[in-house]
Structure formats: C-alpha cells, structure tokens
Amino acid sequence: MNAPETMKQFRPKEFRHVGTRPVRPDGVDKVTGRALYGPDFKAPGMLWGAIVRSPHPHARIVSIDTKKAESLPGVKAVATGKDFPTLQSLVMHVGEGASDIVHVARNCLALDKVLYEGHAVAAVAATTPEIAREAAGLIAVEYEELPFVLGLEEALAEGAPLLHDDVFTKGVDPKPDKPSNASMRVEMGGGDVEGALAGAAVTVTGRYTMEPVHQGYIEPHACVASWGGDGQAQIWCSSQGHFAVRSLTASVLALPQADIRVMPLEIGGGFGGKTTIYLEPVAMILSKKSGRPVRLAMTREEVFRATGPAPGAVIDVRIGADADGTLVAADVEFKYHSGAYPAVDAGAGVASAIGHYKIANTRVVGTEVLCNRPAAKAYRAPGAPQVNFAVESAVDELAGKLGIDPLELRLKNAAVEGDPQTSGVPWGRIGWVECLEAAKAHPHWSAPLGPNQGRGLAGGYWGNYGGPSTVVVSLTEDGTFTVTTGSPDIGGSRAAMAIMAAETLGVPYEQVRCVIADTSSIGFSMVTGGSRTTFATGKAVVEAAREVKQVLCSRAAKMWNVAEDAVEWQDGEMVCTAGEKEGTRITVAQIAPRVAFMSGPVSCVAGINAAGWLPGFGLHICDTEVDTETGHVKIVRYTAIQDVGTAIHPDYVEGQIQGGAVQGIGWALNETYIYGENGKLDNPGFLDYRMPVASDLPMIDAVVVEVPNPDHPYGVKGVGEVPIVPPLAAVANAIHAATGKRLNSLPMSPDRVYAALHPEG
Amino acid sequence: MSKIHVSTTLNGDAAEFLCDPSASLLDALRDELGLTGSKEGCGSGDCGACTVVLDGEMVCSCLVFAAEAEGGTIQTIEGVAESAVLHPVQQKFLEHGALQCGFCTPGFIVAAKALLDRNPDPTETEVRYWLAGNLCRCTGYDKIVRAVMDAAAELRQDRPSERTPA
Amino acid sequence: MPSTAFHAPDSVEDVVALLAADPTARPLGGGTDLIVQMRSGRLAPGSVVDFKRIAGMTGVRREGDGFVIGAATPCTALKADAALAAAWPGVVEAANLIGSVQVRNRATMAGNLCNASPAADSVPALIAAGATCVVAGPSGKREVPVQEIPVAPGKTSLAPGEFVVEIRLPARPEGGGDAYLRSTPRTEMDIAVVGAGVSLVLDADGTCTSARVALGAVGPTVVLVEEAGKALVGTKLDDDALAAMSRAVQAASNPIDDKRGSVSYRKAMAGVLARRAALIAATRAGAKA
Structure with a gap:
C-alpha cells in the first residue's frame, strides 16, 4: 500500500468536530443490510410493473x-404515452x-415517435x-422505421434524419429558420485568437x-407509486432529489405539487444520473388506473x-505559446451528444475547458447534438x-514541444484569484496553484519509474454550486438534537451535517x-x-443551529430574568455573563x-438560497506501465490532489476523490x-461495459x-465532481510518457x- | 406452473419458502423471505451485490435457482453480525468510511468475511482479486481494501476490540 | 411465456430420460451461463434438470495417474485439489479465470465446455492437455475428446438426451508442463478476447518431444493448432521455434470483429499469448522434470 492519505491545510482555525472522522449515523444500517434502497420498498397490495421498450x-x-x-389474468392496468395529459x-x-x-414526459413514455433503442x-x-x-410481451406495437443517426458529425450533416421538427438551435443570433439536430450552441x-x-x-x-x-451506479432505478382516489399520491423512490421527482412528476401529470x-429511500449511487425521472409518472398512471x-x-x-x-464528444483544440511557455491563445470547439432530447452539458463544458489558465486570447465553442x-x-x-481530456492532452503535448516540465508549464500559466474566467468573471479564492505546489512537493512526482512505465499529470476544475436548501434543527426533550434536511445522502452527507451542527452547537457529535x-x-x-x-x-444547518443557540439563550435569559444579551452560548451551555446572575x-x-x-418547543428552520460557492481544482498524477506486446495498460500508482476548501469529514472527502478518480480511470x-450498425446498444451489461474492478487498481x-x-x-x-475531470488526460499523458504515443x-x-x-x- | 417448496437453514434458522421454478435464490430472499439486504445490481453475476454464502461457499444468489437451495445452508448479510454485535469486517467498513452509497456494501462484506474465514492474512493483491467480483462505483476500492486488511489484522489478534452493537 | 419446470433427479438415467423427453430441456450444473441466458430471453427451456445431487457428479478423483472430474465440480474445487493443481496447473488456472470467485464457486468446466463459447477459458487448456469427456445418453456412455464437443458458437455435438458427466485428464507426462493465458481488458470479470493453452513435454536435455497448442476466440470454436505444436517439437523453444509457432498460430486464427476485439488484434494476440504460454509451460516442464 502507498502512504496513508495526507492533508495540506491552509485554514486558520482549529475546530472541535470539523475535520474529524466519526462513524456515519446511517452506517450500521448500511453494513447490516437493513437500509432500504429504491428497489427494496414494497407496499401492501402492490402490483408489479413492466415496461415495453x-x-x-x-x-x-x-x-x-x-x-x-x-x-x-392478473393484469390490472396498461399505460401508453396517450395517458399523459396534453402538455405545453x-x-x-x-x-x-x-x-x-x-421532453421529460415523452422520455418516460413515447407518444408519436421512438427516438432510441430502449425508448419506453x-x-x-x-x-x-x-x-x-x-x-x-403481449403488447403489439406497430412501428414505421425511420432513418436514424448516431454520430455527432453525421447528425449535423445536411440531410441527416431530424429528431425533432420543433427544435431550433439555441444561442444563435438570429434564430435559425429551420429546425436542426444542433439544439444549442454556446x-x-x-x-484575437487567430492573430x-x-x-x-x-x-x-x-x-x-x-x-x-454511463454513470454506472450499482442500484437500478426503481419506485413505488400509490395514487389515491382523492387525487393525492405517494411515491417511494431513490433519487438525488425527491423535490425534483415531485416537481417533474407533478408537471408531467398536471397535478398540484402538494x-x-x-x-x-436510500440511494445506491447516482453521479448525476438520478436527477431526473424515468419511472415515477408511469407508475403513477398505472396506480391510478388499477387503484393499487x-x-x-x-x-x-x-x-x-x-x-x-x-x-x-468530438473536440478540436488549438493552443499556442511563446517560447518561454506563456500560453497566448486557445481555440476549443466541441460537439457533445445530447441523445434523444436537448441536453445542456455544453454550457458547463465551455466554462470548464480552459479557465484554469491565464490566456489572453480564447475562443471556446460547444454544440449540443441530437441523435438516436x-x-x-x-x-x-x-x-x-470530455473537454478537459482534450485541453490537458494538448497542454502536455505543448510542454513536450517547448521542452518545459509539464508541471512547471501549468504553474507558470495557472489562474489565481482575480484572474478572469473564460466568461470574463474573475475567479474567487481558488486553490489551483496550491494543488500544483502540493504536487511538486509530493514524493510521487519525483519517484523513480520502472521499465515501460510513464508518468502523466493533468489538472482540472469544476464550478460547484450553492442554491436552495431547507434545514430544520430541533431540540429534543432530553437535550439532544435532530437535523432534518431535504438533501438525499449519497455518500455520507448525514455525517457532515451532524458534524457541522455539533461544531456550531458545541455539543458532542453523537448528540446530533x-x-x-x-x-x-x-x-x-x-x-x-x-x-x-x-x-x-x-x-x-449552521444557520438553523445558530438560531437554536439564540433561542435557547433567550429562554435561559427569561428563566433567569436577565437581559437577553446577558446570556452567552459557551460549549453547549448557556452562561450568564453580566449582572448578579453572572x-x-x-x-x-x-x-x-x-x-x-x-415558550414552546425549539425548532428552527433555515430556508436559504446559498450563495458564495467556490469552484474546486484538482491535479492528478498517474503512473502507467504498458505491456508493449499486448497494449495492456496497468495503473501502477495514482495520486489525486484537490482543493476542497475544508474537509468536514475527511474519510468521505478522500472517498469522493478516490471514487471520482477511479471513474475517470475507467472512462480513460x-x-x-x-x-x-443497426443502431442498437451492443454492451448493455456490466460484463461488456467494463467498469474497473478492485484488481485493476492500486491504492x-x-x-x-x-x-x-x-x-x-x-x-x-464542494468535492464530489472535480476528481473525475483530470483522470482522462492524466492517464493519456502517462501512456504517452511510457510509450511516446499519444492516444x-x-x-x-x-x-x-x-x-x-x-x-x- | 405450480410453485416449489424449499426448506433451508437461513442465517442459522430453519426457513421455508415457495418459489417459481425459474426464480433465483436472490428473488426468494428478497421477495419471499423479506431479506432485502442482498441487492440486485445486474442479475447476471457481474456485480456481486447479491453475494451470499451457500453451503460454505460464496455465490451470486442471482446465479442460483431458488429451488437449488433445497436442504442448503445460506448465510446472508443479515446474518453476518453475531450476537447483536457487528462483525469486525462491518466495524472496519464503518471506521474506514469504506462505503459511500452503501448499495454494494452487503455484497462486499459477505465476500470479505468469506475471504477472512479461510485466509486470515491476505495480501493486498489477494484481497483485490478476491473482491474483483464485487463492483463498487463510489469508493474506488481504496478504503474497502484498507478496511478488509484492517479487519484481518484485528481477527488475527485474540482480543476482540470494541464493536458497535448491530 | 412458457414456464420452466425444475427437476433434481438422483440418477444419470433419470437425467437422460428427462433431457430426452424434451429437446428444449437443459442440464443444470453450475448454472452460471444457463441462468443468465434464461433471464435475457436467449433460452426458454421447458425444464432444467439439476444433476448436482447425483453421487459422483461433484468432486475430483484419481484413476491411475489420471484425474476424473465430475461434471458438477465447481472451478474453485479444482484449485483446492493439490494433486490436480500440481499436475495440470494450466487447466486449473484457466478454469479459475472464469468470472469471479462467486461465479467459480458454481461454474464448472463441463458447463464451460457445453456452453460452446469460442471464448471459453478452460477449453483451450483442456484441449491442449488432451482431455476427454464422458457423455451419458440414451444409448449409454461414450468417451470423446473435448475438442469434439463444441461445433459452433452455442452449439455442441451432443445428441438429444446426452449430457457430459465427467471430464478426464490423463496423467501428467514425465517432463510435461502446461499453461493457459488470455487477453482481457480487465484483470478479472471478463471474457477472453483471445486465449491460448499450451501443453508440452521436454526431454532430459530440454528438447520438446511433443506439444499441443489450442486457441480460444479466434474462430467459431476453440481450435487445436497442430502446426503450432509441430513447430515446437524437436526444438529447445529457441526464438526461431517460438516465432514459427506464433506464425502457425496466426495462420490458424480466423477471428471475427466484434465488441470484444478486432480481427487484427486477435491475430496478433494469439501469437503473443501462445508464445508466452509456451514459455511458462516449458518452465513448468523443466521444473517438474
């Protein structure tokens, strides 16, 4: 095994709970098989559904x-796309x-056209x-087959089969007068890039x-829906956002959200793939029809x-530098598969392409492309x-041409706080240079390599996000606390919430x-x-916990008959700091x-639209060993360095970094x-969709x-997304270092x- | 087609169930016996989330007909903790943060315990190859391998460490 | 959707009778291929006939210096048999590349053979080793070389009512050694893009006196490449001999392009893997001579 995980801290203050590694509150249920996931729930009198694709x-x-x-006999309901209400x-x-x-509704059940093999x-x-x-198997569907298109450039070619006659390319001025498979351009x-x-x-x-x-979560999608005769319904499912399930399901069925x-239910992995709905409205329709x-x-x-x-993706990159290694221009143009309906990855792709470097002349263009x-x-x-793979491969190639160490080239051009992003908005307090410096100081960067081995590195970033969340922190009658959130726990976030509440309240972790x-x-x-x-x-959580402290202090003040500002919260206790009760x-x-x-129970709500999020940056170092006779690539050592701001529960922060890196290695x-050639998926299983197994990897x-x-x-x-960005190029650059060949x-x-x-x- | 009656010993207790002839042992565990700790990630033996021990050997319960279990002894994730105390493998998974979503965890724990039951001192490579039939998409396996190695080290010592009630 | 019946008879005769009565019926050993095929809809047998409860179907026994492996013996049990693992390490290792430990605790070599996949891992090793199998059927038992069982992808030479009851490996020849290697993108949980099994015998001064080379996933069935064996006989496995063997292997390879590999890659790998396997087999032969 390699050395245990290391941490490099720049934070000014010490915490009592933040940064510790307690057992997660949902842990015992998850190691004993008691936790209920999407496919585990059953309702009394429940019917079993199946989908025709x-x-x-x-x-x-x-x-x-x-x-x-x-x-x-035994069939209680059948649903088709015609069972959805008419939607605008x-x-x-x-x-x-x-x-x-x-589009969400049509993807759940097709109405006029099927747009991909497997469409419900x-x-x-x-x-x-x-x-x-x-x-x-007894449902007979008569189809009139249409020409199909799978490839990006094929879908944009003149005369390509058109998926939607009402999609006009967004982001183009003036608005096109003909529909197109290009749904969006960013x-x-x-x-002056060309100059x-x-x-x-x-x-x-x-x-x-x-x-x-594919995201490759191990838990397949599953739900149970029960739609009562009074119009009210319950849905049990796993998702990355049950409020999204509610609003999307209500919208496609034209129901009041309430x-x-x-x-x-507990969610068995999502990685972004469980932020939408596939089954829920269909189960609702079947439930309404069957009454069960x-x-x-x-x-x-x-x-x-x-x-x-x-x-x-297809990504074209051109990058230019001065002889001293200063990057002077970058031109990146990419096309992404939207698949059957307009998608939006191009926007984030454009924002995530080259913003980690200071480059005076840039042009980044992304196009979303509909295909079957x-x-x-x-x-x-x-x-x-996708776009990072191209850019970080090109930067590596540039370093080779310039004869400059690839880490030094990145350091020389790295964006820092105040530098403009590609959008022009200046970066906030980012930790990109700190990651590069940590890489330089890491023993991995200078460790000797064996025969047929090569070392590559790549850096990347993700914007992260804030947005609306609601939390209730309640005091129980014995002085312990409950924290109630509306955010599904996909990787240990209950522990992080309890740690932040305990830190704020100054009480033991186990009491929250x-x-x-x-x-x-x-x-x-x-x-x-x-x-x-x-x-x-x-x-x-912190805001609600702070309010709990304030309310409790005011209660103590009332009890002691002192002014409210004469009571302070200290380490989970209320202390009178002035007057005769001091x-x-x-x-x-x-x-x-x-x-x-x-004056009533203490239960404080914080409903916030969180602002002030900052992006995360990462730098990955990868050693590969290539069997030149067979082309097999073995990852022999891998180090993933990332600025996370603060690690609330470092085990789960490291786990996110490690898991993201391995997903990226699998992708690579x-x-x-x-x-x-028939337009059908040839590897719809874990045998031929080859995700990494334990024996494929080092620590x-x-x-x-x-x-x-x-x-x-x-x-x-924020942690979870950054670590999947650099691995594609880190592995490619390591293969290049080992073999001299760039893939x-x-x-x-x-x-x-x-x-x-x-x-x- | 009428159902088949199957008698087994399940986590130490007698258990009987009725099953369709083509039902898998996993179907029977989850749908007939209400033990949903064993998960179905693929139904084709490619993910290991349904791992149970049948007659002393770990198997994918999705690749066993329920009817084949007649007279058999089955241990599932629900039977790993003994005397209401977590098994060291379970304890170490918690201590190392060796689970994120937790969906693959039951299969990993059953498989890891099966390894340590026969090999108390596995190398990292042995652990990785033994667990290669269990897919985890969250952790990158690092903390899982560390947890299993640590559980092995603890099991090699005679004194039981402090463990969490199950 | 037709239902499937489940039978678990306690005699070979009953199995044969059940299989003969319904041409769609399938014998059930480990079930790791059968159940997947049934679930995917590729197979819908009228019945499955579990023969694991029949005495002698599970386990390895010695017969003279050779080995008799019951058709229901899981791959991991082969590894646990120290004498078998010492005599035919290539066969045992090949069988223990299939799937995962969980899968190998059920999967059998007989099933691997009768599934008739050209990519079956244990089959090239068995063919190289000169293994035979005993087939039971309506007209009694017959013993046939392993390479005669598969005839096309998913198809065997077994007649209605027939099933394989045991696999027989000869005694390890004096100075003999075997090996099997495969190429897969992942280290485990994968299907061979190409597999190569080599079994050879070296005399006291290291000259190869006999050699058998069998390849997986380079044609519709696993193939025994006699020319490749001949290229080694009479040599000390020098570079020229190994190159000649690799050329013979490539010449005999007639693979397809599919999701698991291209024609050119498969041909190239067949040569590389056969050479590497031959060198391991030779080391083993030397070590044991």
Whole structure:
C-alpha cells in the first residue's frame, strides 16, 4: 500500500468536530443490510410493473394494441404515452440543468415517435412480476422505421434524419429558420485568437473523440407509486432529489405539487444520473388506473439502454505559446451528444475547458447534438471531463514541444484569484496553484519509474454550486438534537451535517442525529448534485443551529430574568455573563425538558438560497506501465490532489476523490458505449461495459488541500465532481510518457494502445 | 406452473419458502423471505451485490435457482453480525468510511468475511482479486481494501476490540 | 411465456430420460451461463434438470495417474485439489479465470465446455492437455475428446438426451508442463478476447518431444493448432521455434470483429499469448522434470 492519505491545510482555525472522522449515523444500517434502497420498498397490495421498450433506434409509432395484455389474468392496468395529459412546453430547472417537461414526459413514455433503442412505449401492472413481463410481451406495437443517426458529425450533416421538427438551435443570433439536430450552441472567450496563434512560437493542434459513457451506479432505478382516489399520491423512490421527482412528476401529470408526497429511500449511487425521472409518472398512471400501489424497477439492461449516459464528444483544440511557455491563445470547439432530447452539458463544458489558465486570447465553442441515443443526463462534473481530456492532452503535448516540465508549464500559466474566467468573471479564492505546489512537493512526482512505465499529470476544475436548501434543527426533550434536511445522502452527507451542527452547537457529535425528510415534511431543497450539498445544505444547518443557540439563550435569559444579551452560548451551555446572575450556567440537557413548556418547543428552520460557492481544482498524477506486446495498460500508482476548501469529514472527502478518480480511470481505459450498425446498444451489461474492478487498481492516494471558502462558515467548497475531470488526460499523458504515443480517442483499451504501438498492424 | 417448496437453514434458522421454478435464490430472499439486504445490481453475476454464502461457499444468489437451495445452508448479510454485535469486517467498513452509497456494501462484506474465514492474512493483491467480483462505483476500492486488511489484522489478534452493537 | 419446470433427479438415467423427453430441456450444473441466458430471453427451456445431487457428479478423483472430474465440480474445487493443481496447473488456472470467485464457486468446466463459447477459458487448456469427456445418453456412455464437443458458437455435438458427466485428464507426462493465458481488458470479470493453452513435454536435455497448442476466440470454436505444436517439437523453444509457432498460430486464427476485439488484434494476440504460454509451460516442464 502507498502512504496513508495526507492533508495540506491552509485554514486558520482549529475546530472541535470539523475535520474529524466519526462513524456515519446511517452506517450500521448500511453494513447490516437493513437500509432500504429504491428497489427494496414494497407496499401492501402492490402490483408489479413492466415496461415495453422500442427495438428500433428511430421509428414512428403507428399503433399500440394492448388488448391481449389487458385480457391476461392478473393484469390490472396498461399505460401508453396517450395517458399523459396534453402538455405545453415548459422549461424547468430542477436537476442538474434544465429540461422541457414535454421532453421529460415523452422520455418516460413515447407518444408519436421512438427516438432510441430502449425508448419506453408502454407499461403494464400485474399481480406478479412474471405476469407483468408476460403481458409486456403481449403488447403489439406497430412501428414505421425511420432513418436514424448516431454520430455527432453525421447528425449535423445536411440531410441527416431530424429528431425533432420543433427544435431550433439555441444561442444563435438570429434564430435559425429551420429546425436542426444542433439544439444549442454556446460560445465564450475574447481577444484575437487567430492573430495570437499565428504569432505563437509553438502551437499544437489536435482532434479528440469519445463515445458516451454511463454513470454506472450499482442500484437500478426503481419506485413505488400509490395514487389515491382523492387525487393525492405517494411515491417511494431513490433519487438525488425527491423535490425534483415531485416537481417533474407533478408537471408531467398536471397535478398540484402538494398532492404528491415523495418519500426518499436510500440511494445506491447516482453521479448525476438520478436527477431526473424515468419511472415515477408511469407508475403513477398505472396506480391510478388499477387503484393499487405499483412498483416499477429497471433491469441493468434497461438502465444501460434507457437512462442517461454522459455525452460522447468530438473536440478540436488549438493552443499556442511563446517560447518561454506563456500560453497566448486557445481555440476549443466541441460537439457533445445530447441523445434523444436537448441536453445542456455544453454550457458547463465551455466554462470548464480552459479557465484554469491565464490566456489572453480564447475562443471556446460547444454544440449540443441530437441523435438516436438515450437522452444524455448529468454525469459527475457534466460536460467537463470530455473537454478537459482534450485541453490537458494538448497542454502536455505543448510542454513536450517547448521542452518545459509539464508541471512547471501549468504553474507558470495557472489562474489565481482575480484572474478572469473564460466568461470574463474573475475567479474567487481558488486553490489551483496550491494543488500544483502540493504536487511538486509530493514524493510521487519525483519517484523513480520502472521499465515501460510513464508518468502523466493533468489538472482540472469544476464550478460547484450553492442554491436552495431547507434545514430544520430541533431540540429534543432530553437535550439532544435532530437535523432534518431535504438533501438525499449519497455518500455520507448525514455525517457532515451532524458534524457541522455539533461544531456550531458545541455539543458532542453523537448528540446530533440527521435525517432526510420527505417532500411534505421539509421545505424545498435542490438536488444533491453540483457538489452543492455540504456547502449549501451545510450552510443552512449552521444557520438553523445558530438560531437554536439564540433561542435557547433567550429562554435561559427569561428563566433567569436577565437581559437577553446577558446570556452567552459557551460549549453547549448557556452562561450568564453580566449582572448578579453572572457565572450561572445551565446545560442544554438541563434546560431541554422545560423549554417546550416555557415558550414552546425549539425548532428552527433555515430556508436559504446559498450563495458564495467556490469552484474546486484538482491535479492528478498517474503512473502507467504498458505491456508493449499486448497494449495492456496497468495503473501502477495514482495520486489525486484537490482543493476542497475544508474537509468536514475527511474519510468521505478522500472517498469522493478516490471514487471520482477511479471513474475517470475507467472512462480513460475501458468504458464506452458500443453501438452496432443497426443502431442498437451492443454492451448493455456490466460484463461488456467494463467498469474497473478492485484488481485493476492500486491504492488511490488522495491529497486533500484546504484553501477555505471565506463564504462558508467552515470553509467548504464542494468535492464530489472535480476528481473525475483530470483522470482522462492524466492517464493519456502517462501512456504517452511510457510509450511516446499519444492516444486521442477514448477508451485507451488494449487493442487501441496496441494499434498505436504497432501501426503496421 | 405450480410453485416449489424449499426448506433451508437461513442465517442459522430453519426457513421455508415457495418459489417459481425459474426464480433465483436472490428473488426468494428478497421477495419471499423479506431479506432485502442482498441487492440486485445486474442479475447476471457481474456485480456481486447479491453475494451470499451457500453451503460454505460464496455465490451470486442471482446465479442460483431458488429451488437449488433445497436442504442448503445460506448465510446472508443479515446474518453476518453475531450476537447483536457487528462483525469486525462491518466495524472496519464503518471506521474506514469504506462505503459511500452503501448499495454494494452487503455484497462486499459477505465476500470479505468469506475471504477472512479461510485466509486470515491476505495480501493486498489477494484481497483485490478476491473482491474483483464485487463492483463498487463510489469508493474506488481504496478504503474497502484498507478496511478488509484492517479487519484481518484485528481477527488475527485474540482480543476482540470494541464493536458497535448491530 | 412458457414456464420452466425444475427437476433434481438422483440418477444419470433419470437425467437422460428427462433431457430426452424434451429437446428444449437443459442440464443444470453450475448454472452460471444457463441462468443468465434464461433471464435475457436467449433460452426458454421447458425444464432444467439439476444433476448436482447425483453421487459422483461433484468432486475430483484419481484413476491411475489420471484425474476424473465430475461434471458438477465447481472451478474453485479444482484449485483446492493439490494433486490436480500440481499436475495440470494450466487447466486449473484457466478454469479459475472464469468470472469471479462467486461465479467459480458454481461454474464448472463441463458447463464451460457445453456452453460452446469460442471464448471459453478452460477449453483451450483442456484441449491442449488432451482431455476427454464422458457423455451419458440414451444409448449409454461414450468417451470423446473435448475438442469434439463444441461445433459452433452455442452449439455442441451432443445428441438429444446426452449430457457430459465427467471430464478426464490423463496423467501428467514425465517432463510435461502446461499453461493457459488470455487477453482481457480487465484483470478479472471478463471474457477472453483471445486465449491460448499450451501443453508440452521436454526431454532430459530440454528438447520438446511433443506439444499441443489450442486457441480460444479466434474462430467459431476453440481450435487445436497442430502446426503450432509441430513447430515446437524437436526444438529447445529457441526464438526461431517460438516465432514459427506464433506464425502457425496466426495462420490458424480466423477471428471475427466484434465488441470484444478486432480481427487484427486477435491475430496478433494469439501469437503473443501462445508464445508466452509456451514459455511458462516449458518452465513448468523443466521444473517438474
């Protein structure tokens, strides 16, 4: 094993709880199998559902005959796209990015056209799963097959099959008069790119490509819906945001949001892919028709065929530098797969491309491209890893041409606080240079390499987010506290919330318990995504806890008959600091049994729209060993350095960094969607969609750099997304260092590496 | 097709259930016996989330017909903690933060315990290869491997450490 | 959707009768391929016939200096048999590359053989080792070389009512050694892009006196490449001999382009893996001579 994780702290103050590693409050249930996840919930009298999916990548639905299925004994309801109410276009911002509810509804059940193989067209509910599957097989769908298109450039070509006749390219002025598969174009930058490139001492030019990849959460989507005759409904599901499930489901079914109560079950991974809905409205329709709760769950194959992958990409990069290594110009133009419906990764992709360098002349253009693949959905730093792969590969190539150490080249050009981002907005207190310095000082950077080994590095960043969260902190009758949030805990955030509450209240960690309430039991909270939860919901926790302290102090003042400002909160106790009662103390446990009967229970709400988030930066160092006879690449050492602001619970911060790095390594080496010429997915399972297994990897050395965020009470910036950004290029650069060959196309699987090493065949 | 009656010993107790002839052991555990700790991540033996010990050997319960378990002895995640105290593997998963979402965790714990039951002193490489049938998408495996190595070290000592009640 | 019946008879005769009565019926050993195929809809057998409860179907026994492996013996049990693992390490290692530990605790070599995948890991090693299998059927038992079982992807030469009851490995020849290597993108949990099994015998001065080379995933079935074996016989496995063997292997390879590998990559890997496997087999032969 490598050395244990290390931390590099820049924070000024010491904390009592922040930065400790207690056992997470939901831990015991999760190591004993008691925790209930999406597929684990069952309701009394529940029916089992199954979905009929399109075998064609693009076809018009001529007719759907459900009679045979309906007459099968045990079948209680059948649903098709016609069961949705008539919907008007409405763009909602609920998950990671915006979605038009018409598209959300059509993706749940197609209406006129199927747009990808695996697109849902009908659903049944029956008394057993076997009957439901049999009934699904009896639904006869007549299709008129249409020409389909999978590739980015093919979809933009003149005469390409058009997916939607009502989509006109957004972001183009004037608005185009013809519909297009290009759903959106985003451009940022400034200066004279062509002039600067022409005058540069050294330039590199490259095209980089990749197919879509999947988030790969181990828990398939599942839900139970129960829609009562009075119009009120309950949905039990796992998601990254049960409020998003509520608002999207209510919108596509034209229901008041207050009539839907969504119960958050434990979530078995999401990585952005569970910020939308697929099954919930369908289960609702089946429940309404049958008068019973209905369960819908996907198989792994359905997850691969029908849920959001991250877009594949074609990326063209040109970068120029002066002879001393000063970057003078960058031109980046990329196209991303939207899949079946307009997607929004291009915006974040443009913002995440080259902003980590000071470059005077830049032009970054991203285009979203519709094609006959499942609708792309957010995947951990959505839009950033693809373009970063291209940019950080090109920067590495530039360092080689310049004869400058790649770490020094990055340091020389690294953006710091006050430098403009690509959008022109100046960076806040970012920790990019601190990461580069930490890399330089890390023993990995100077460790000797063995035969056929090479070392690569790459840096990247993600903007992070804040946004709305609601938190309630309540005092119990014995002086312990409950923290109630609306933010699903996808990786240990209950522990982080309890730590921040304990820190604020000055009480032991074990005296604070955190739960996640359903949509009717707490106010609105945005999805757990965008690396926002520990920052934004954490900020609300601190605000509510501070108010609890204030209220309790005022109660003590009342009890002691002193002025409110004569009572202070000290280490979980109320202390009288003035007057004749000076020095009198009362503990929370002592006052707690009485407060409810004084002026009422103490329960404080913080509903905030958290501002002041800061982006995170990371720098990864990767050593590969390449079997030049077979093209196999082994990751022999890996160090991931990241500025997180403050690590509230370092175990889970390191875990995010390690997990993100490994997802990136999988993306780099083997993961990819493989479509046949028939437009059908050829690898819809974990056998041929090759995510890394334990024996593929070394330990991942996570180095936590702490440059605190001044706009968070404990300095939090956000962690989860940054670590998937640098690995693609870090691995590619390491392969280049080991072999002298640069692979511009992902994945860098053994056959591709072999082909690069043996061009003669 | 009528259902098949199956008698087993499940986590030390007699357990009977009825199953469809083509139902998997995982289906029976989750849907007939109400033990949802074993998870279905793939249904094809490629993720290990459904790992149980059947007649002394760990298997993917999705790759066993429920009817095959007749007369068999099954241990699931629900039976790993003994005497209401966590097993050292469970304890070390908590102490190392070796789980994030926790969905794959039951399968990993059953598999890791099966390893340590036969090999009290595995190398890191042995742990990694033994657990290669269990997919985790959250952790990158680092903390899982450390937790298993640490649990092995503790099991090699005679004195039981402080453990959390299950 | 037709239902599947489940039977667990206690005699070979009953298995044969059940299989003969329904051509869609499938014998059930480890089930790791069968259950996946049924769940995906590729197979819908009228019944599955579990033969694991029949005496002698599970376990390894010695017969003379050879080995008899019951058809229901899981791959991990092969590794646990020290004598078998010492005599035929290539076969045992090949069987223990399939899937994961969980899978190998159920999966069997007989199932790997009868699933008739050209990429089956244990089959090239078995063929290289000169293994045979005993087939039970309506007209009794017959013993056939392993390479005669698969005839096409997913298809075997077994007649209706027939199933493999045991696999037989000969005694390890004096000076013999075997090895199997495969190429997969991942280290575990994968299907061979190419597999190569080599079994050879060296005499006292290190000259190869016999050699068998079998390849997986380079054609519709696992193939025994006699020319490759011949290229080694009479040599001391010098570079020229190994290069000649690799050329013979590549010439015999007729792979397809699919999601797991390209024609050119598979051909190239067949040569590399066969050479590496031959060197391991030779080391083992030398070590044991």
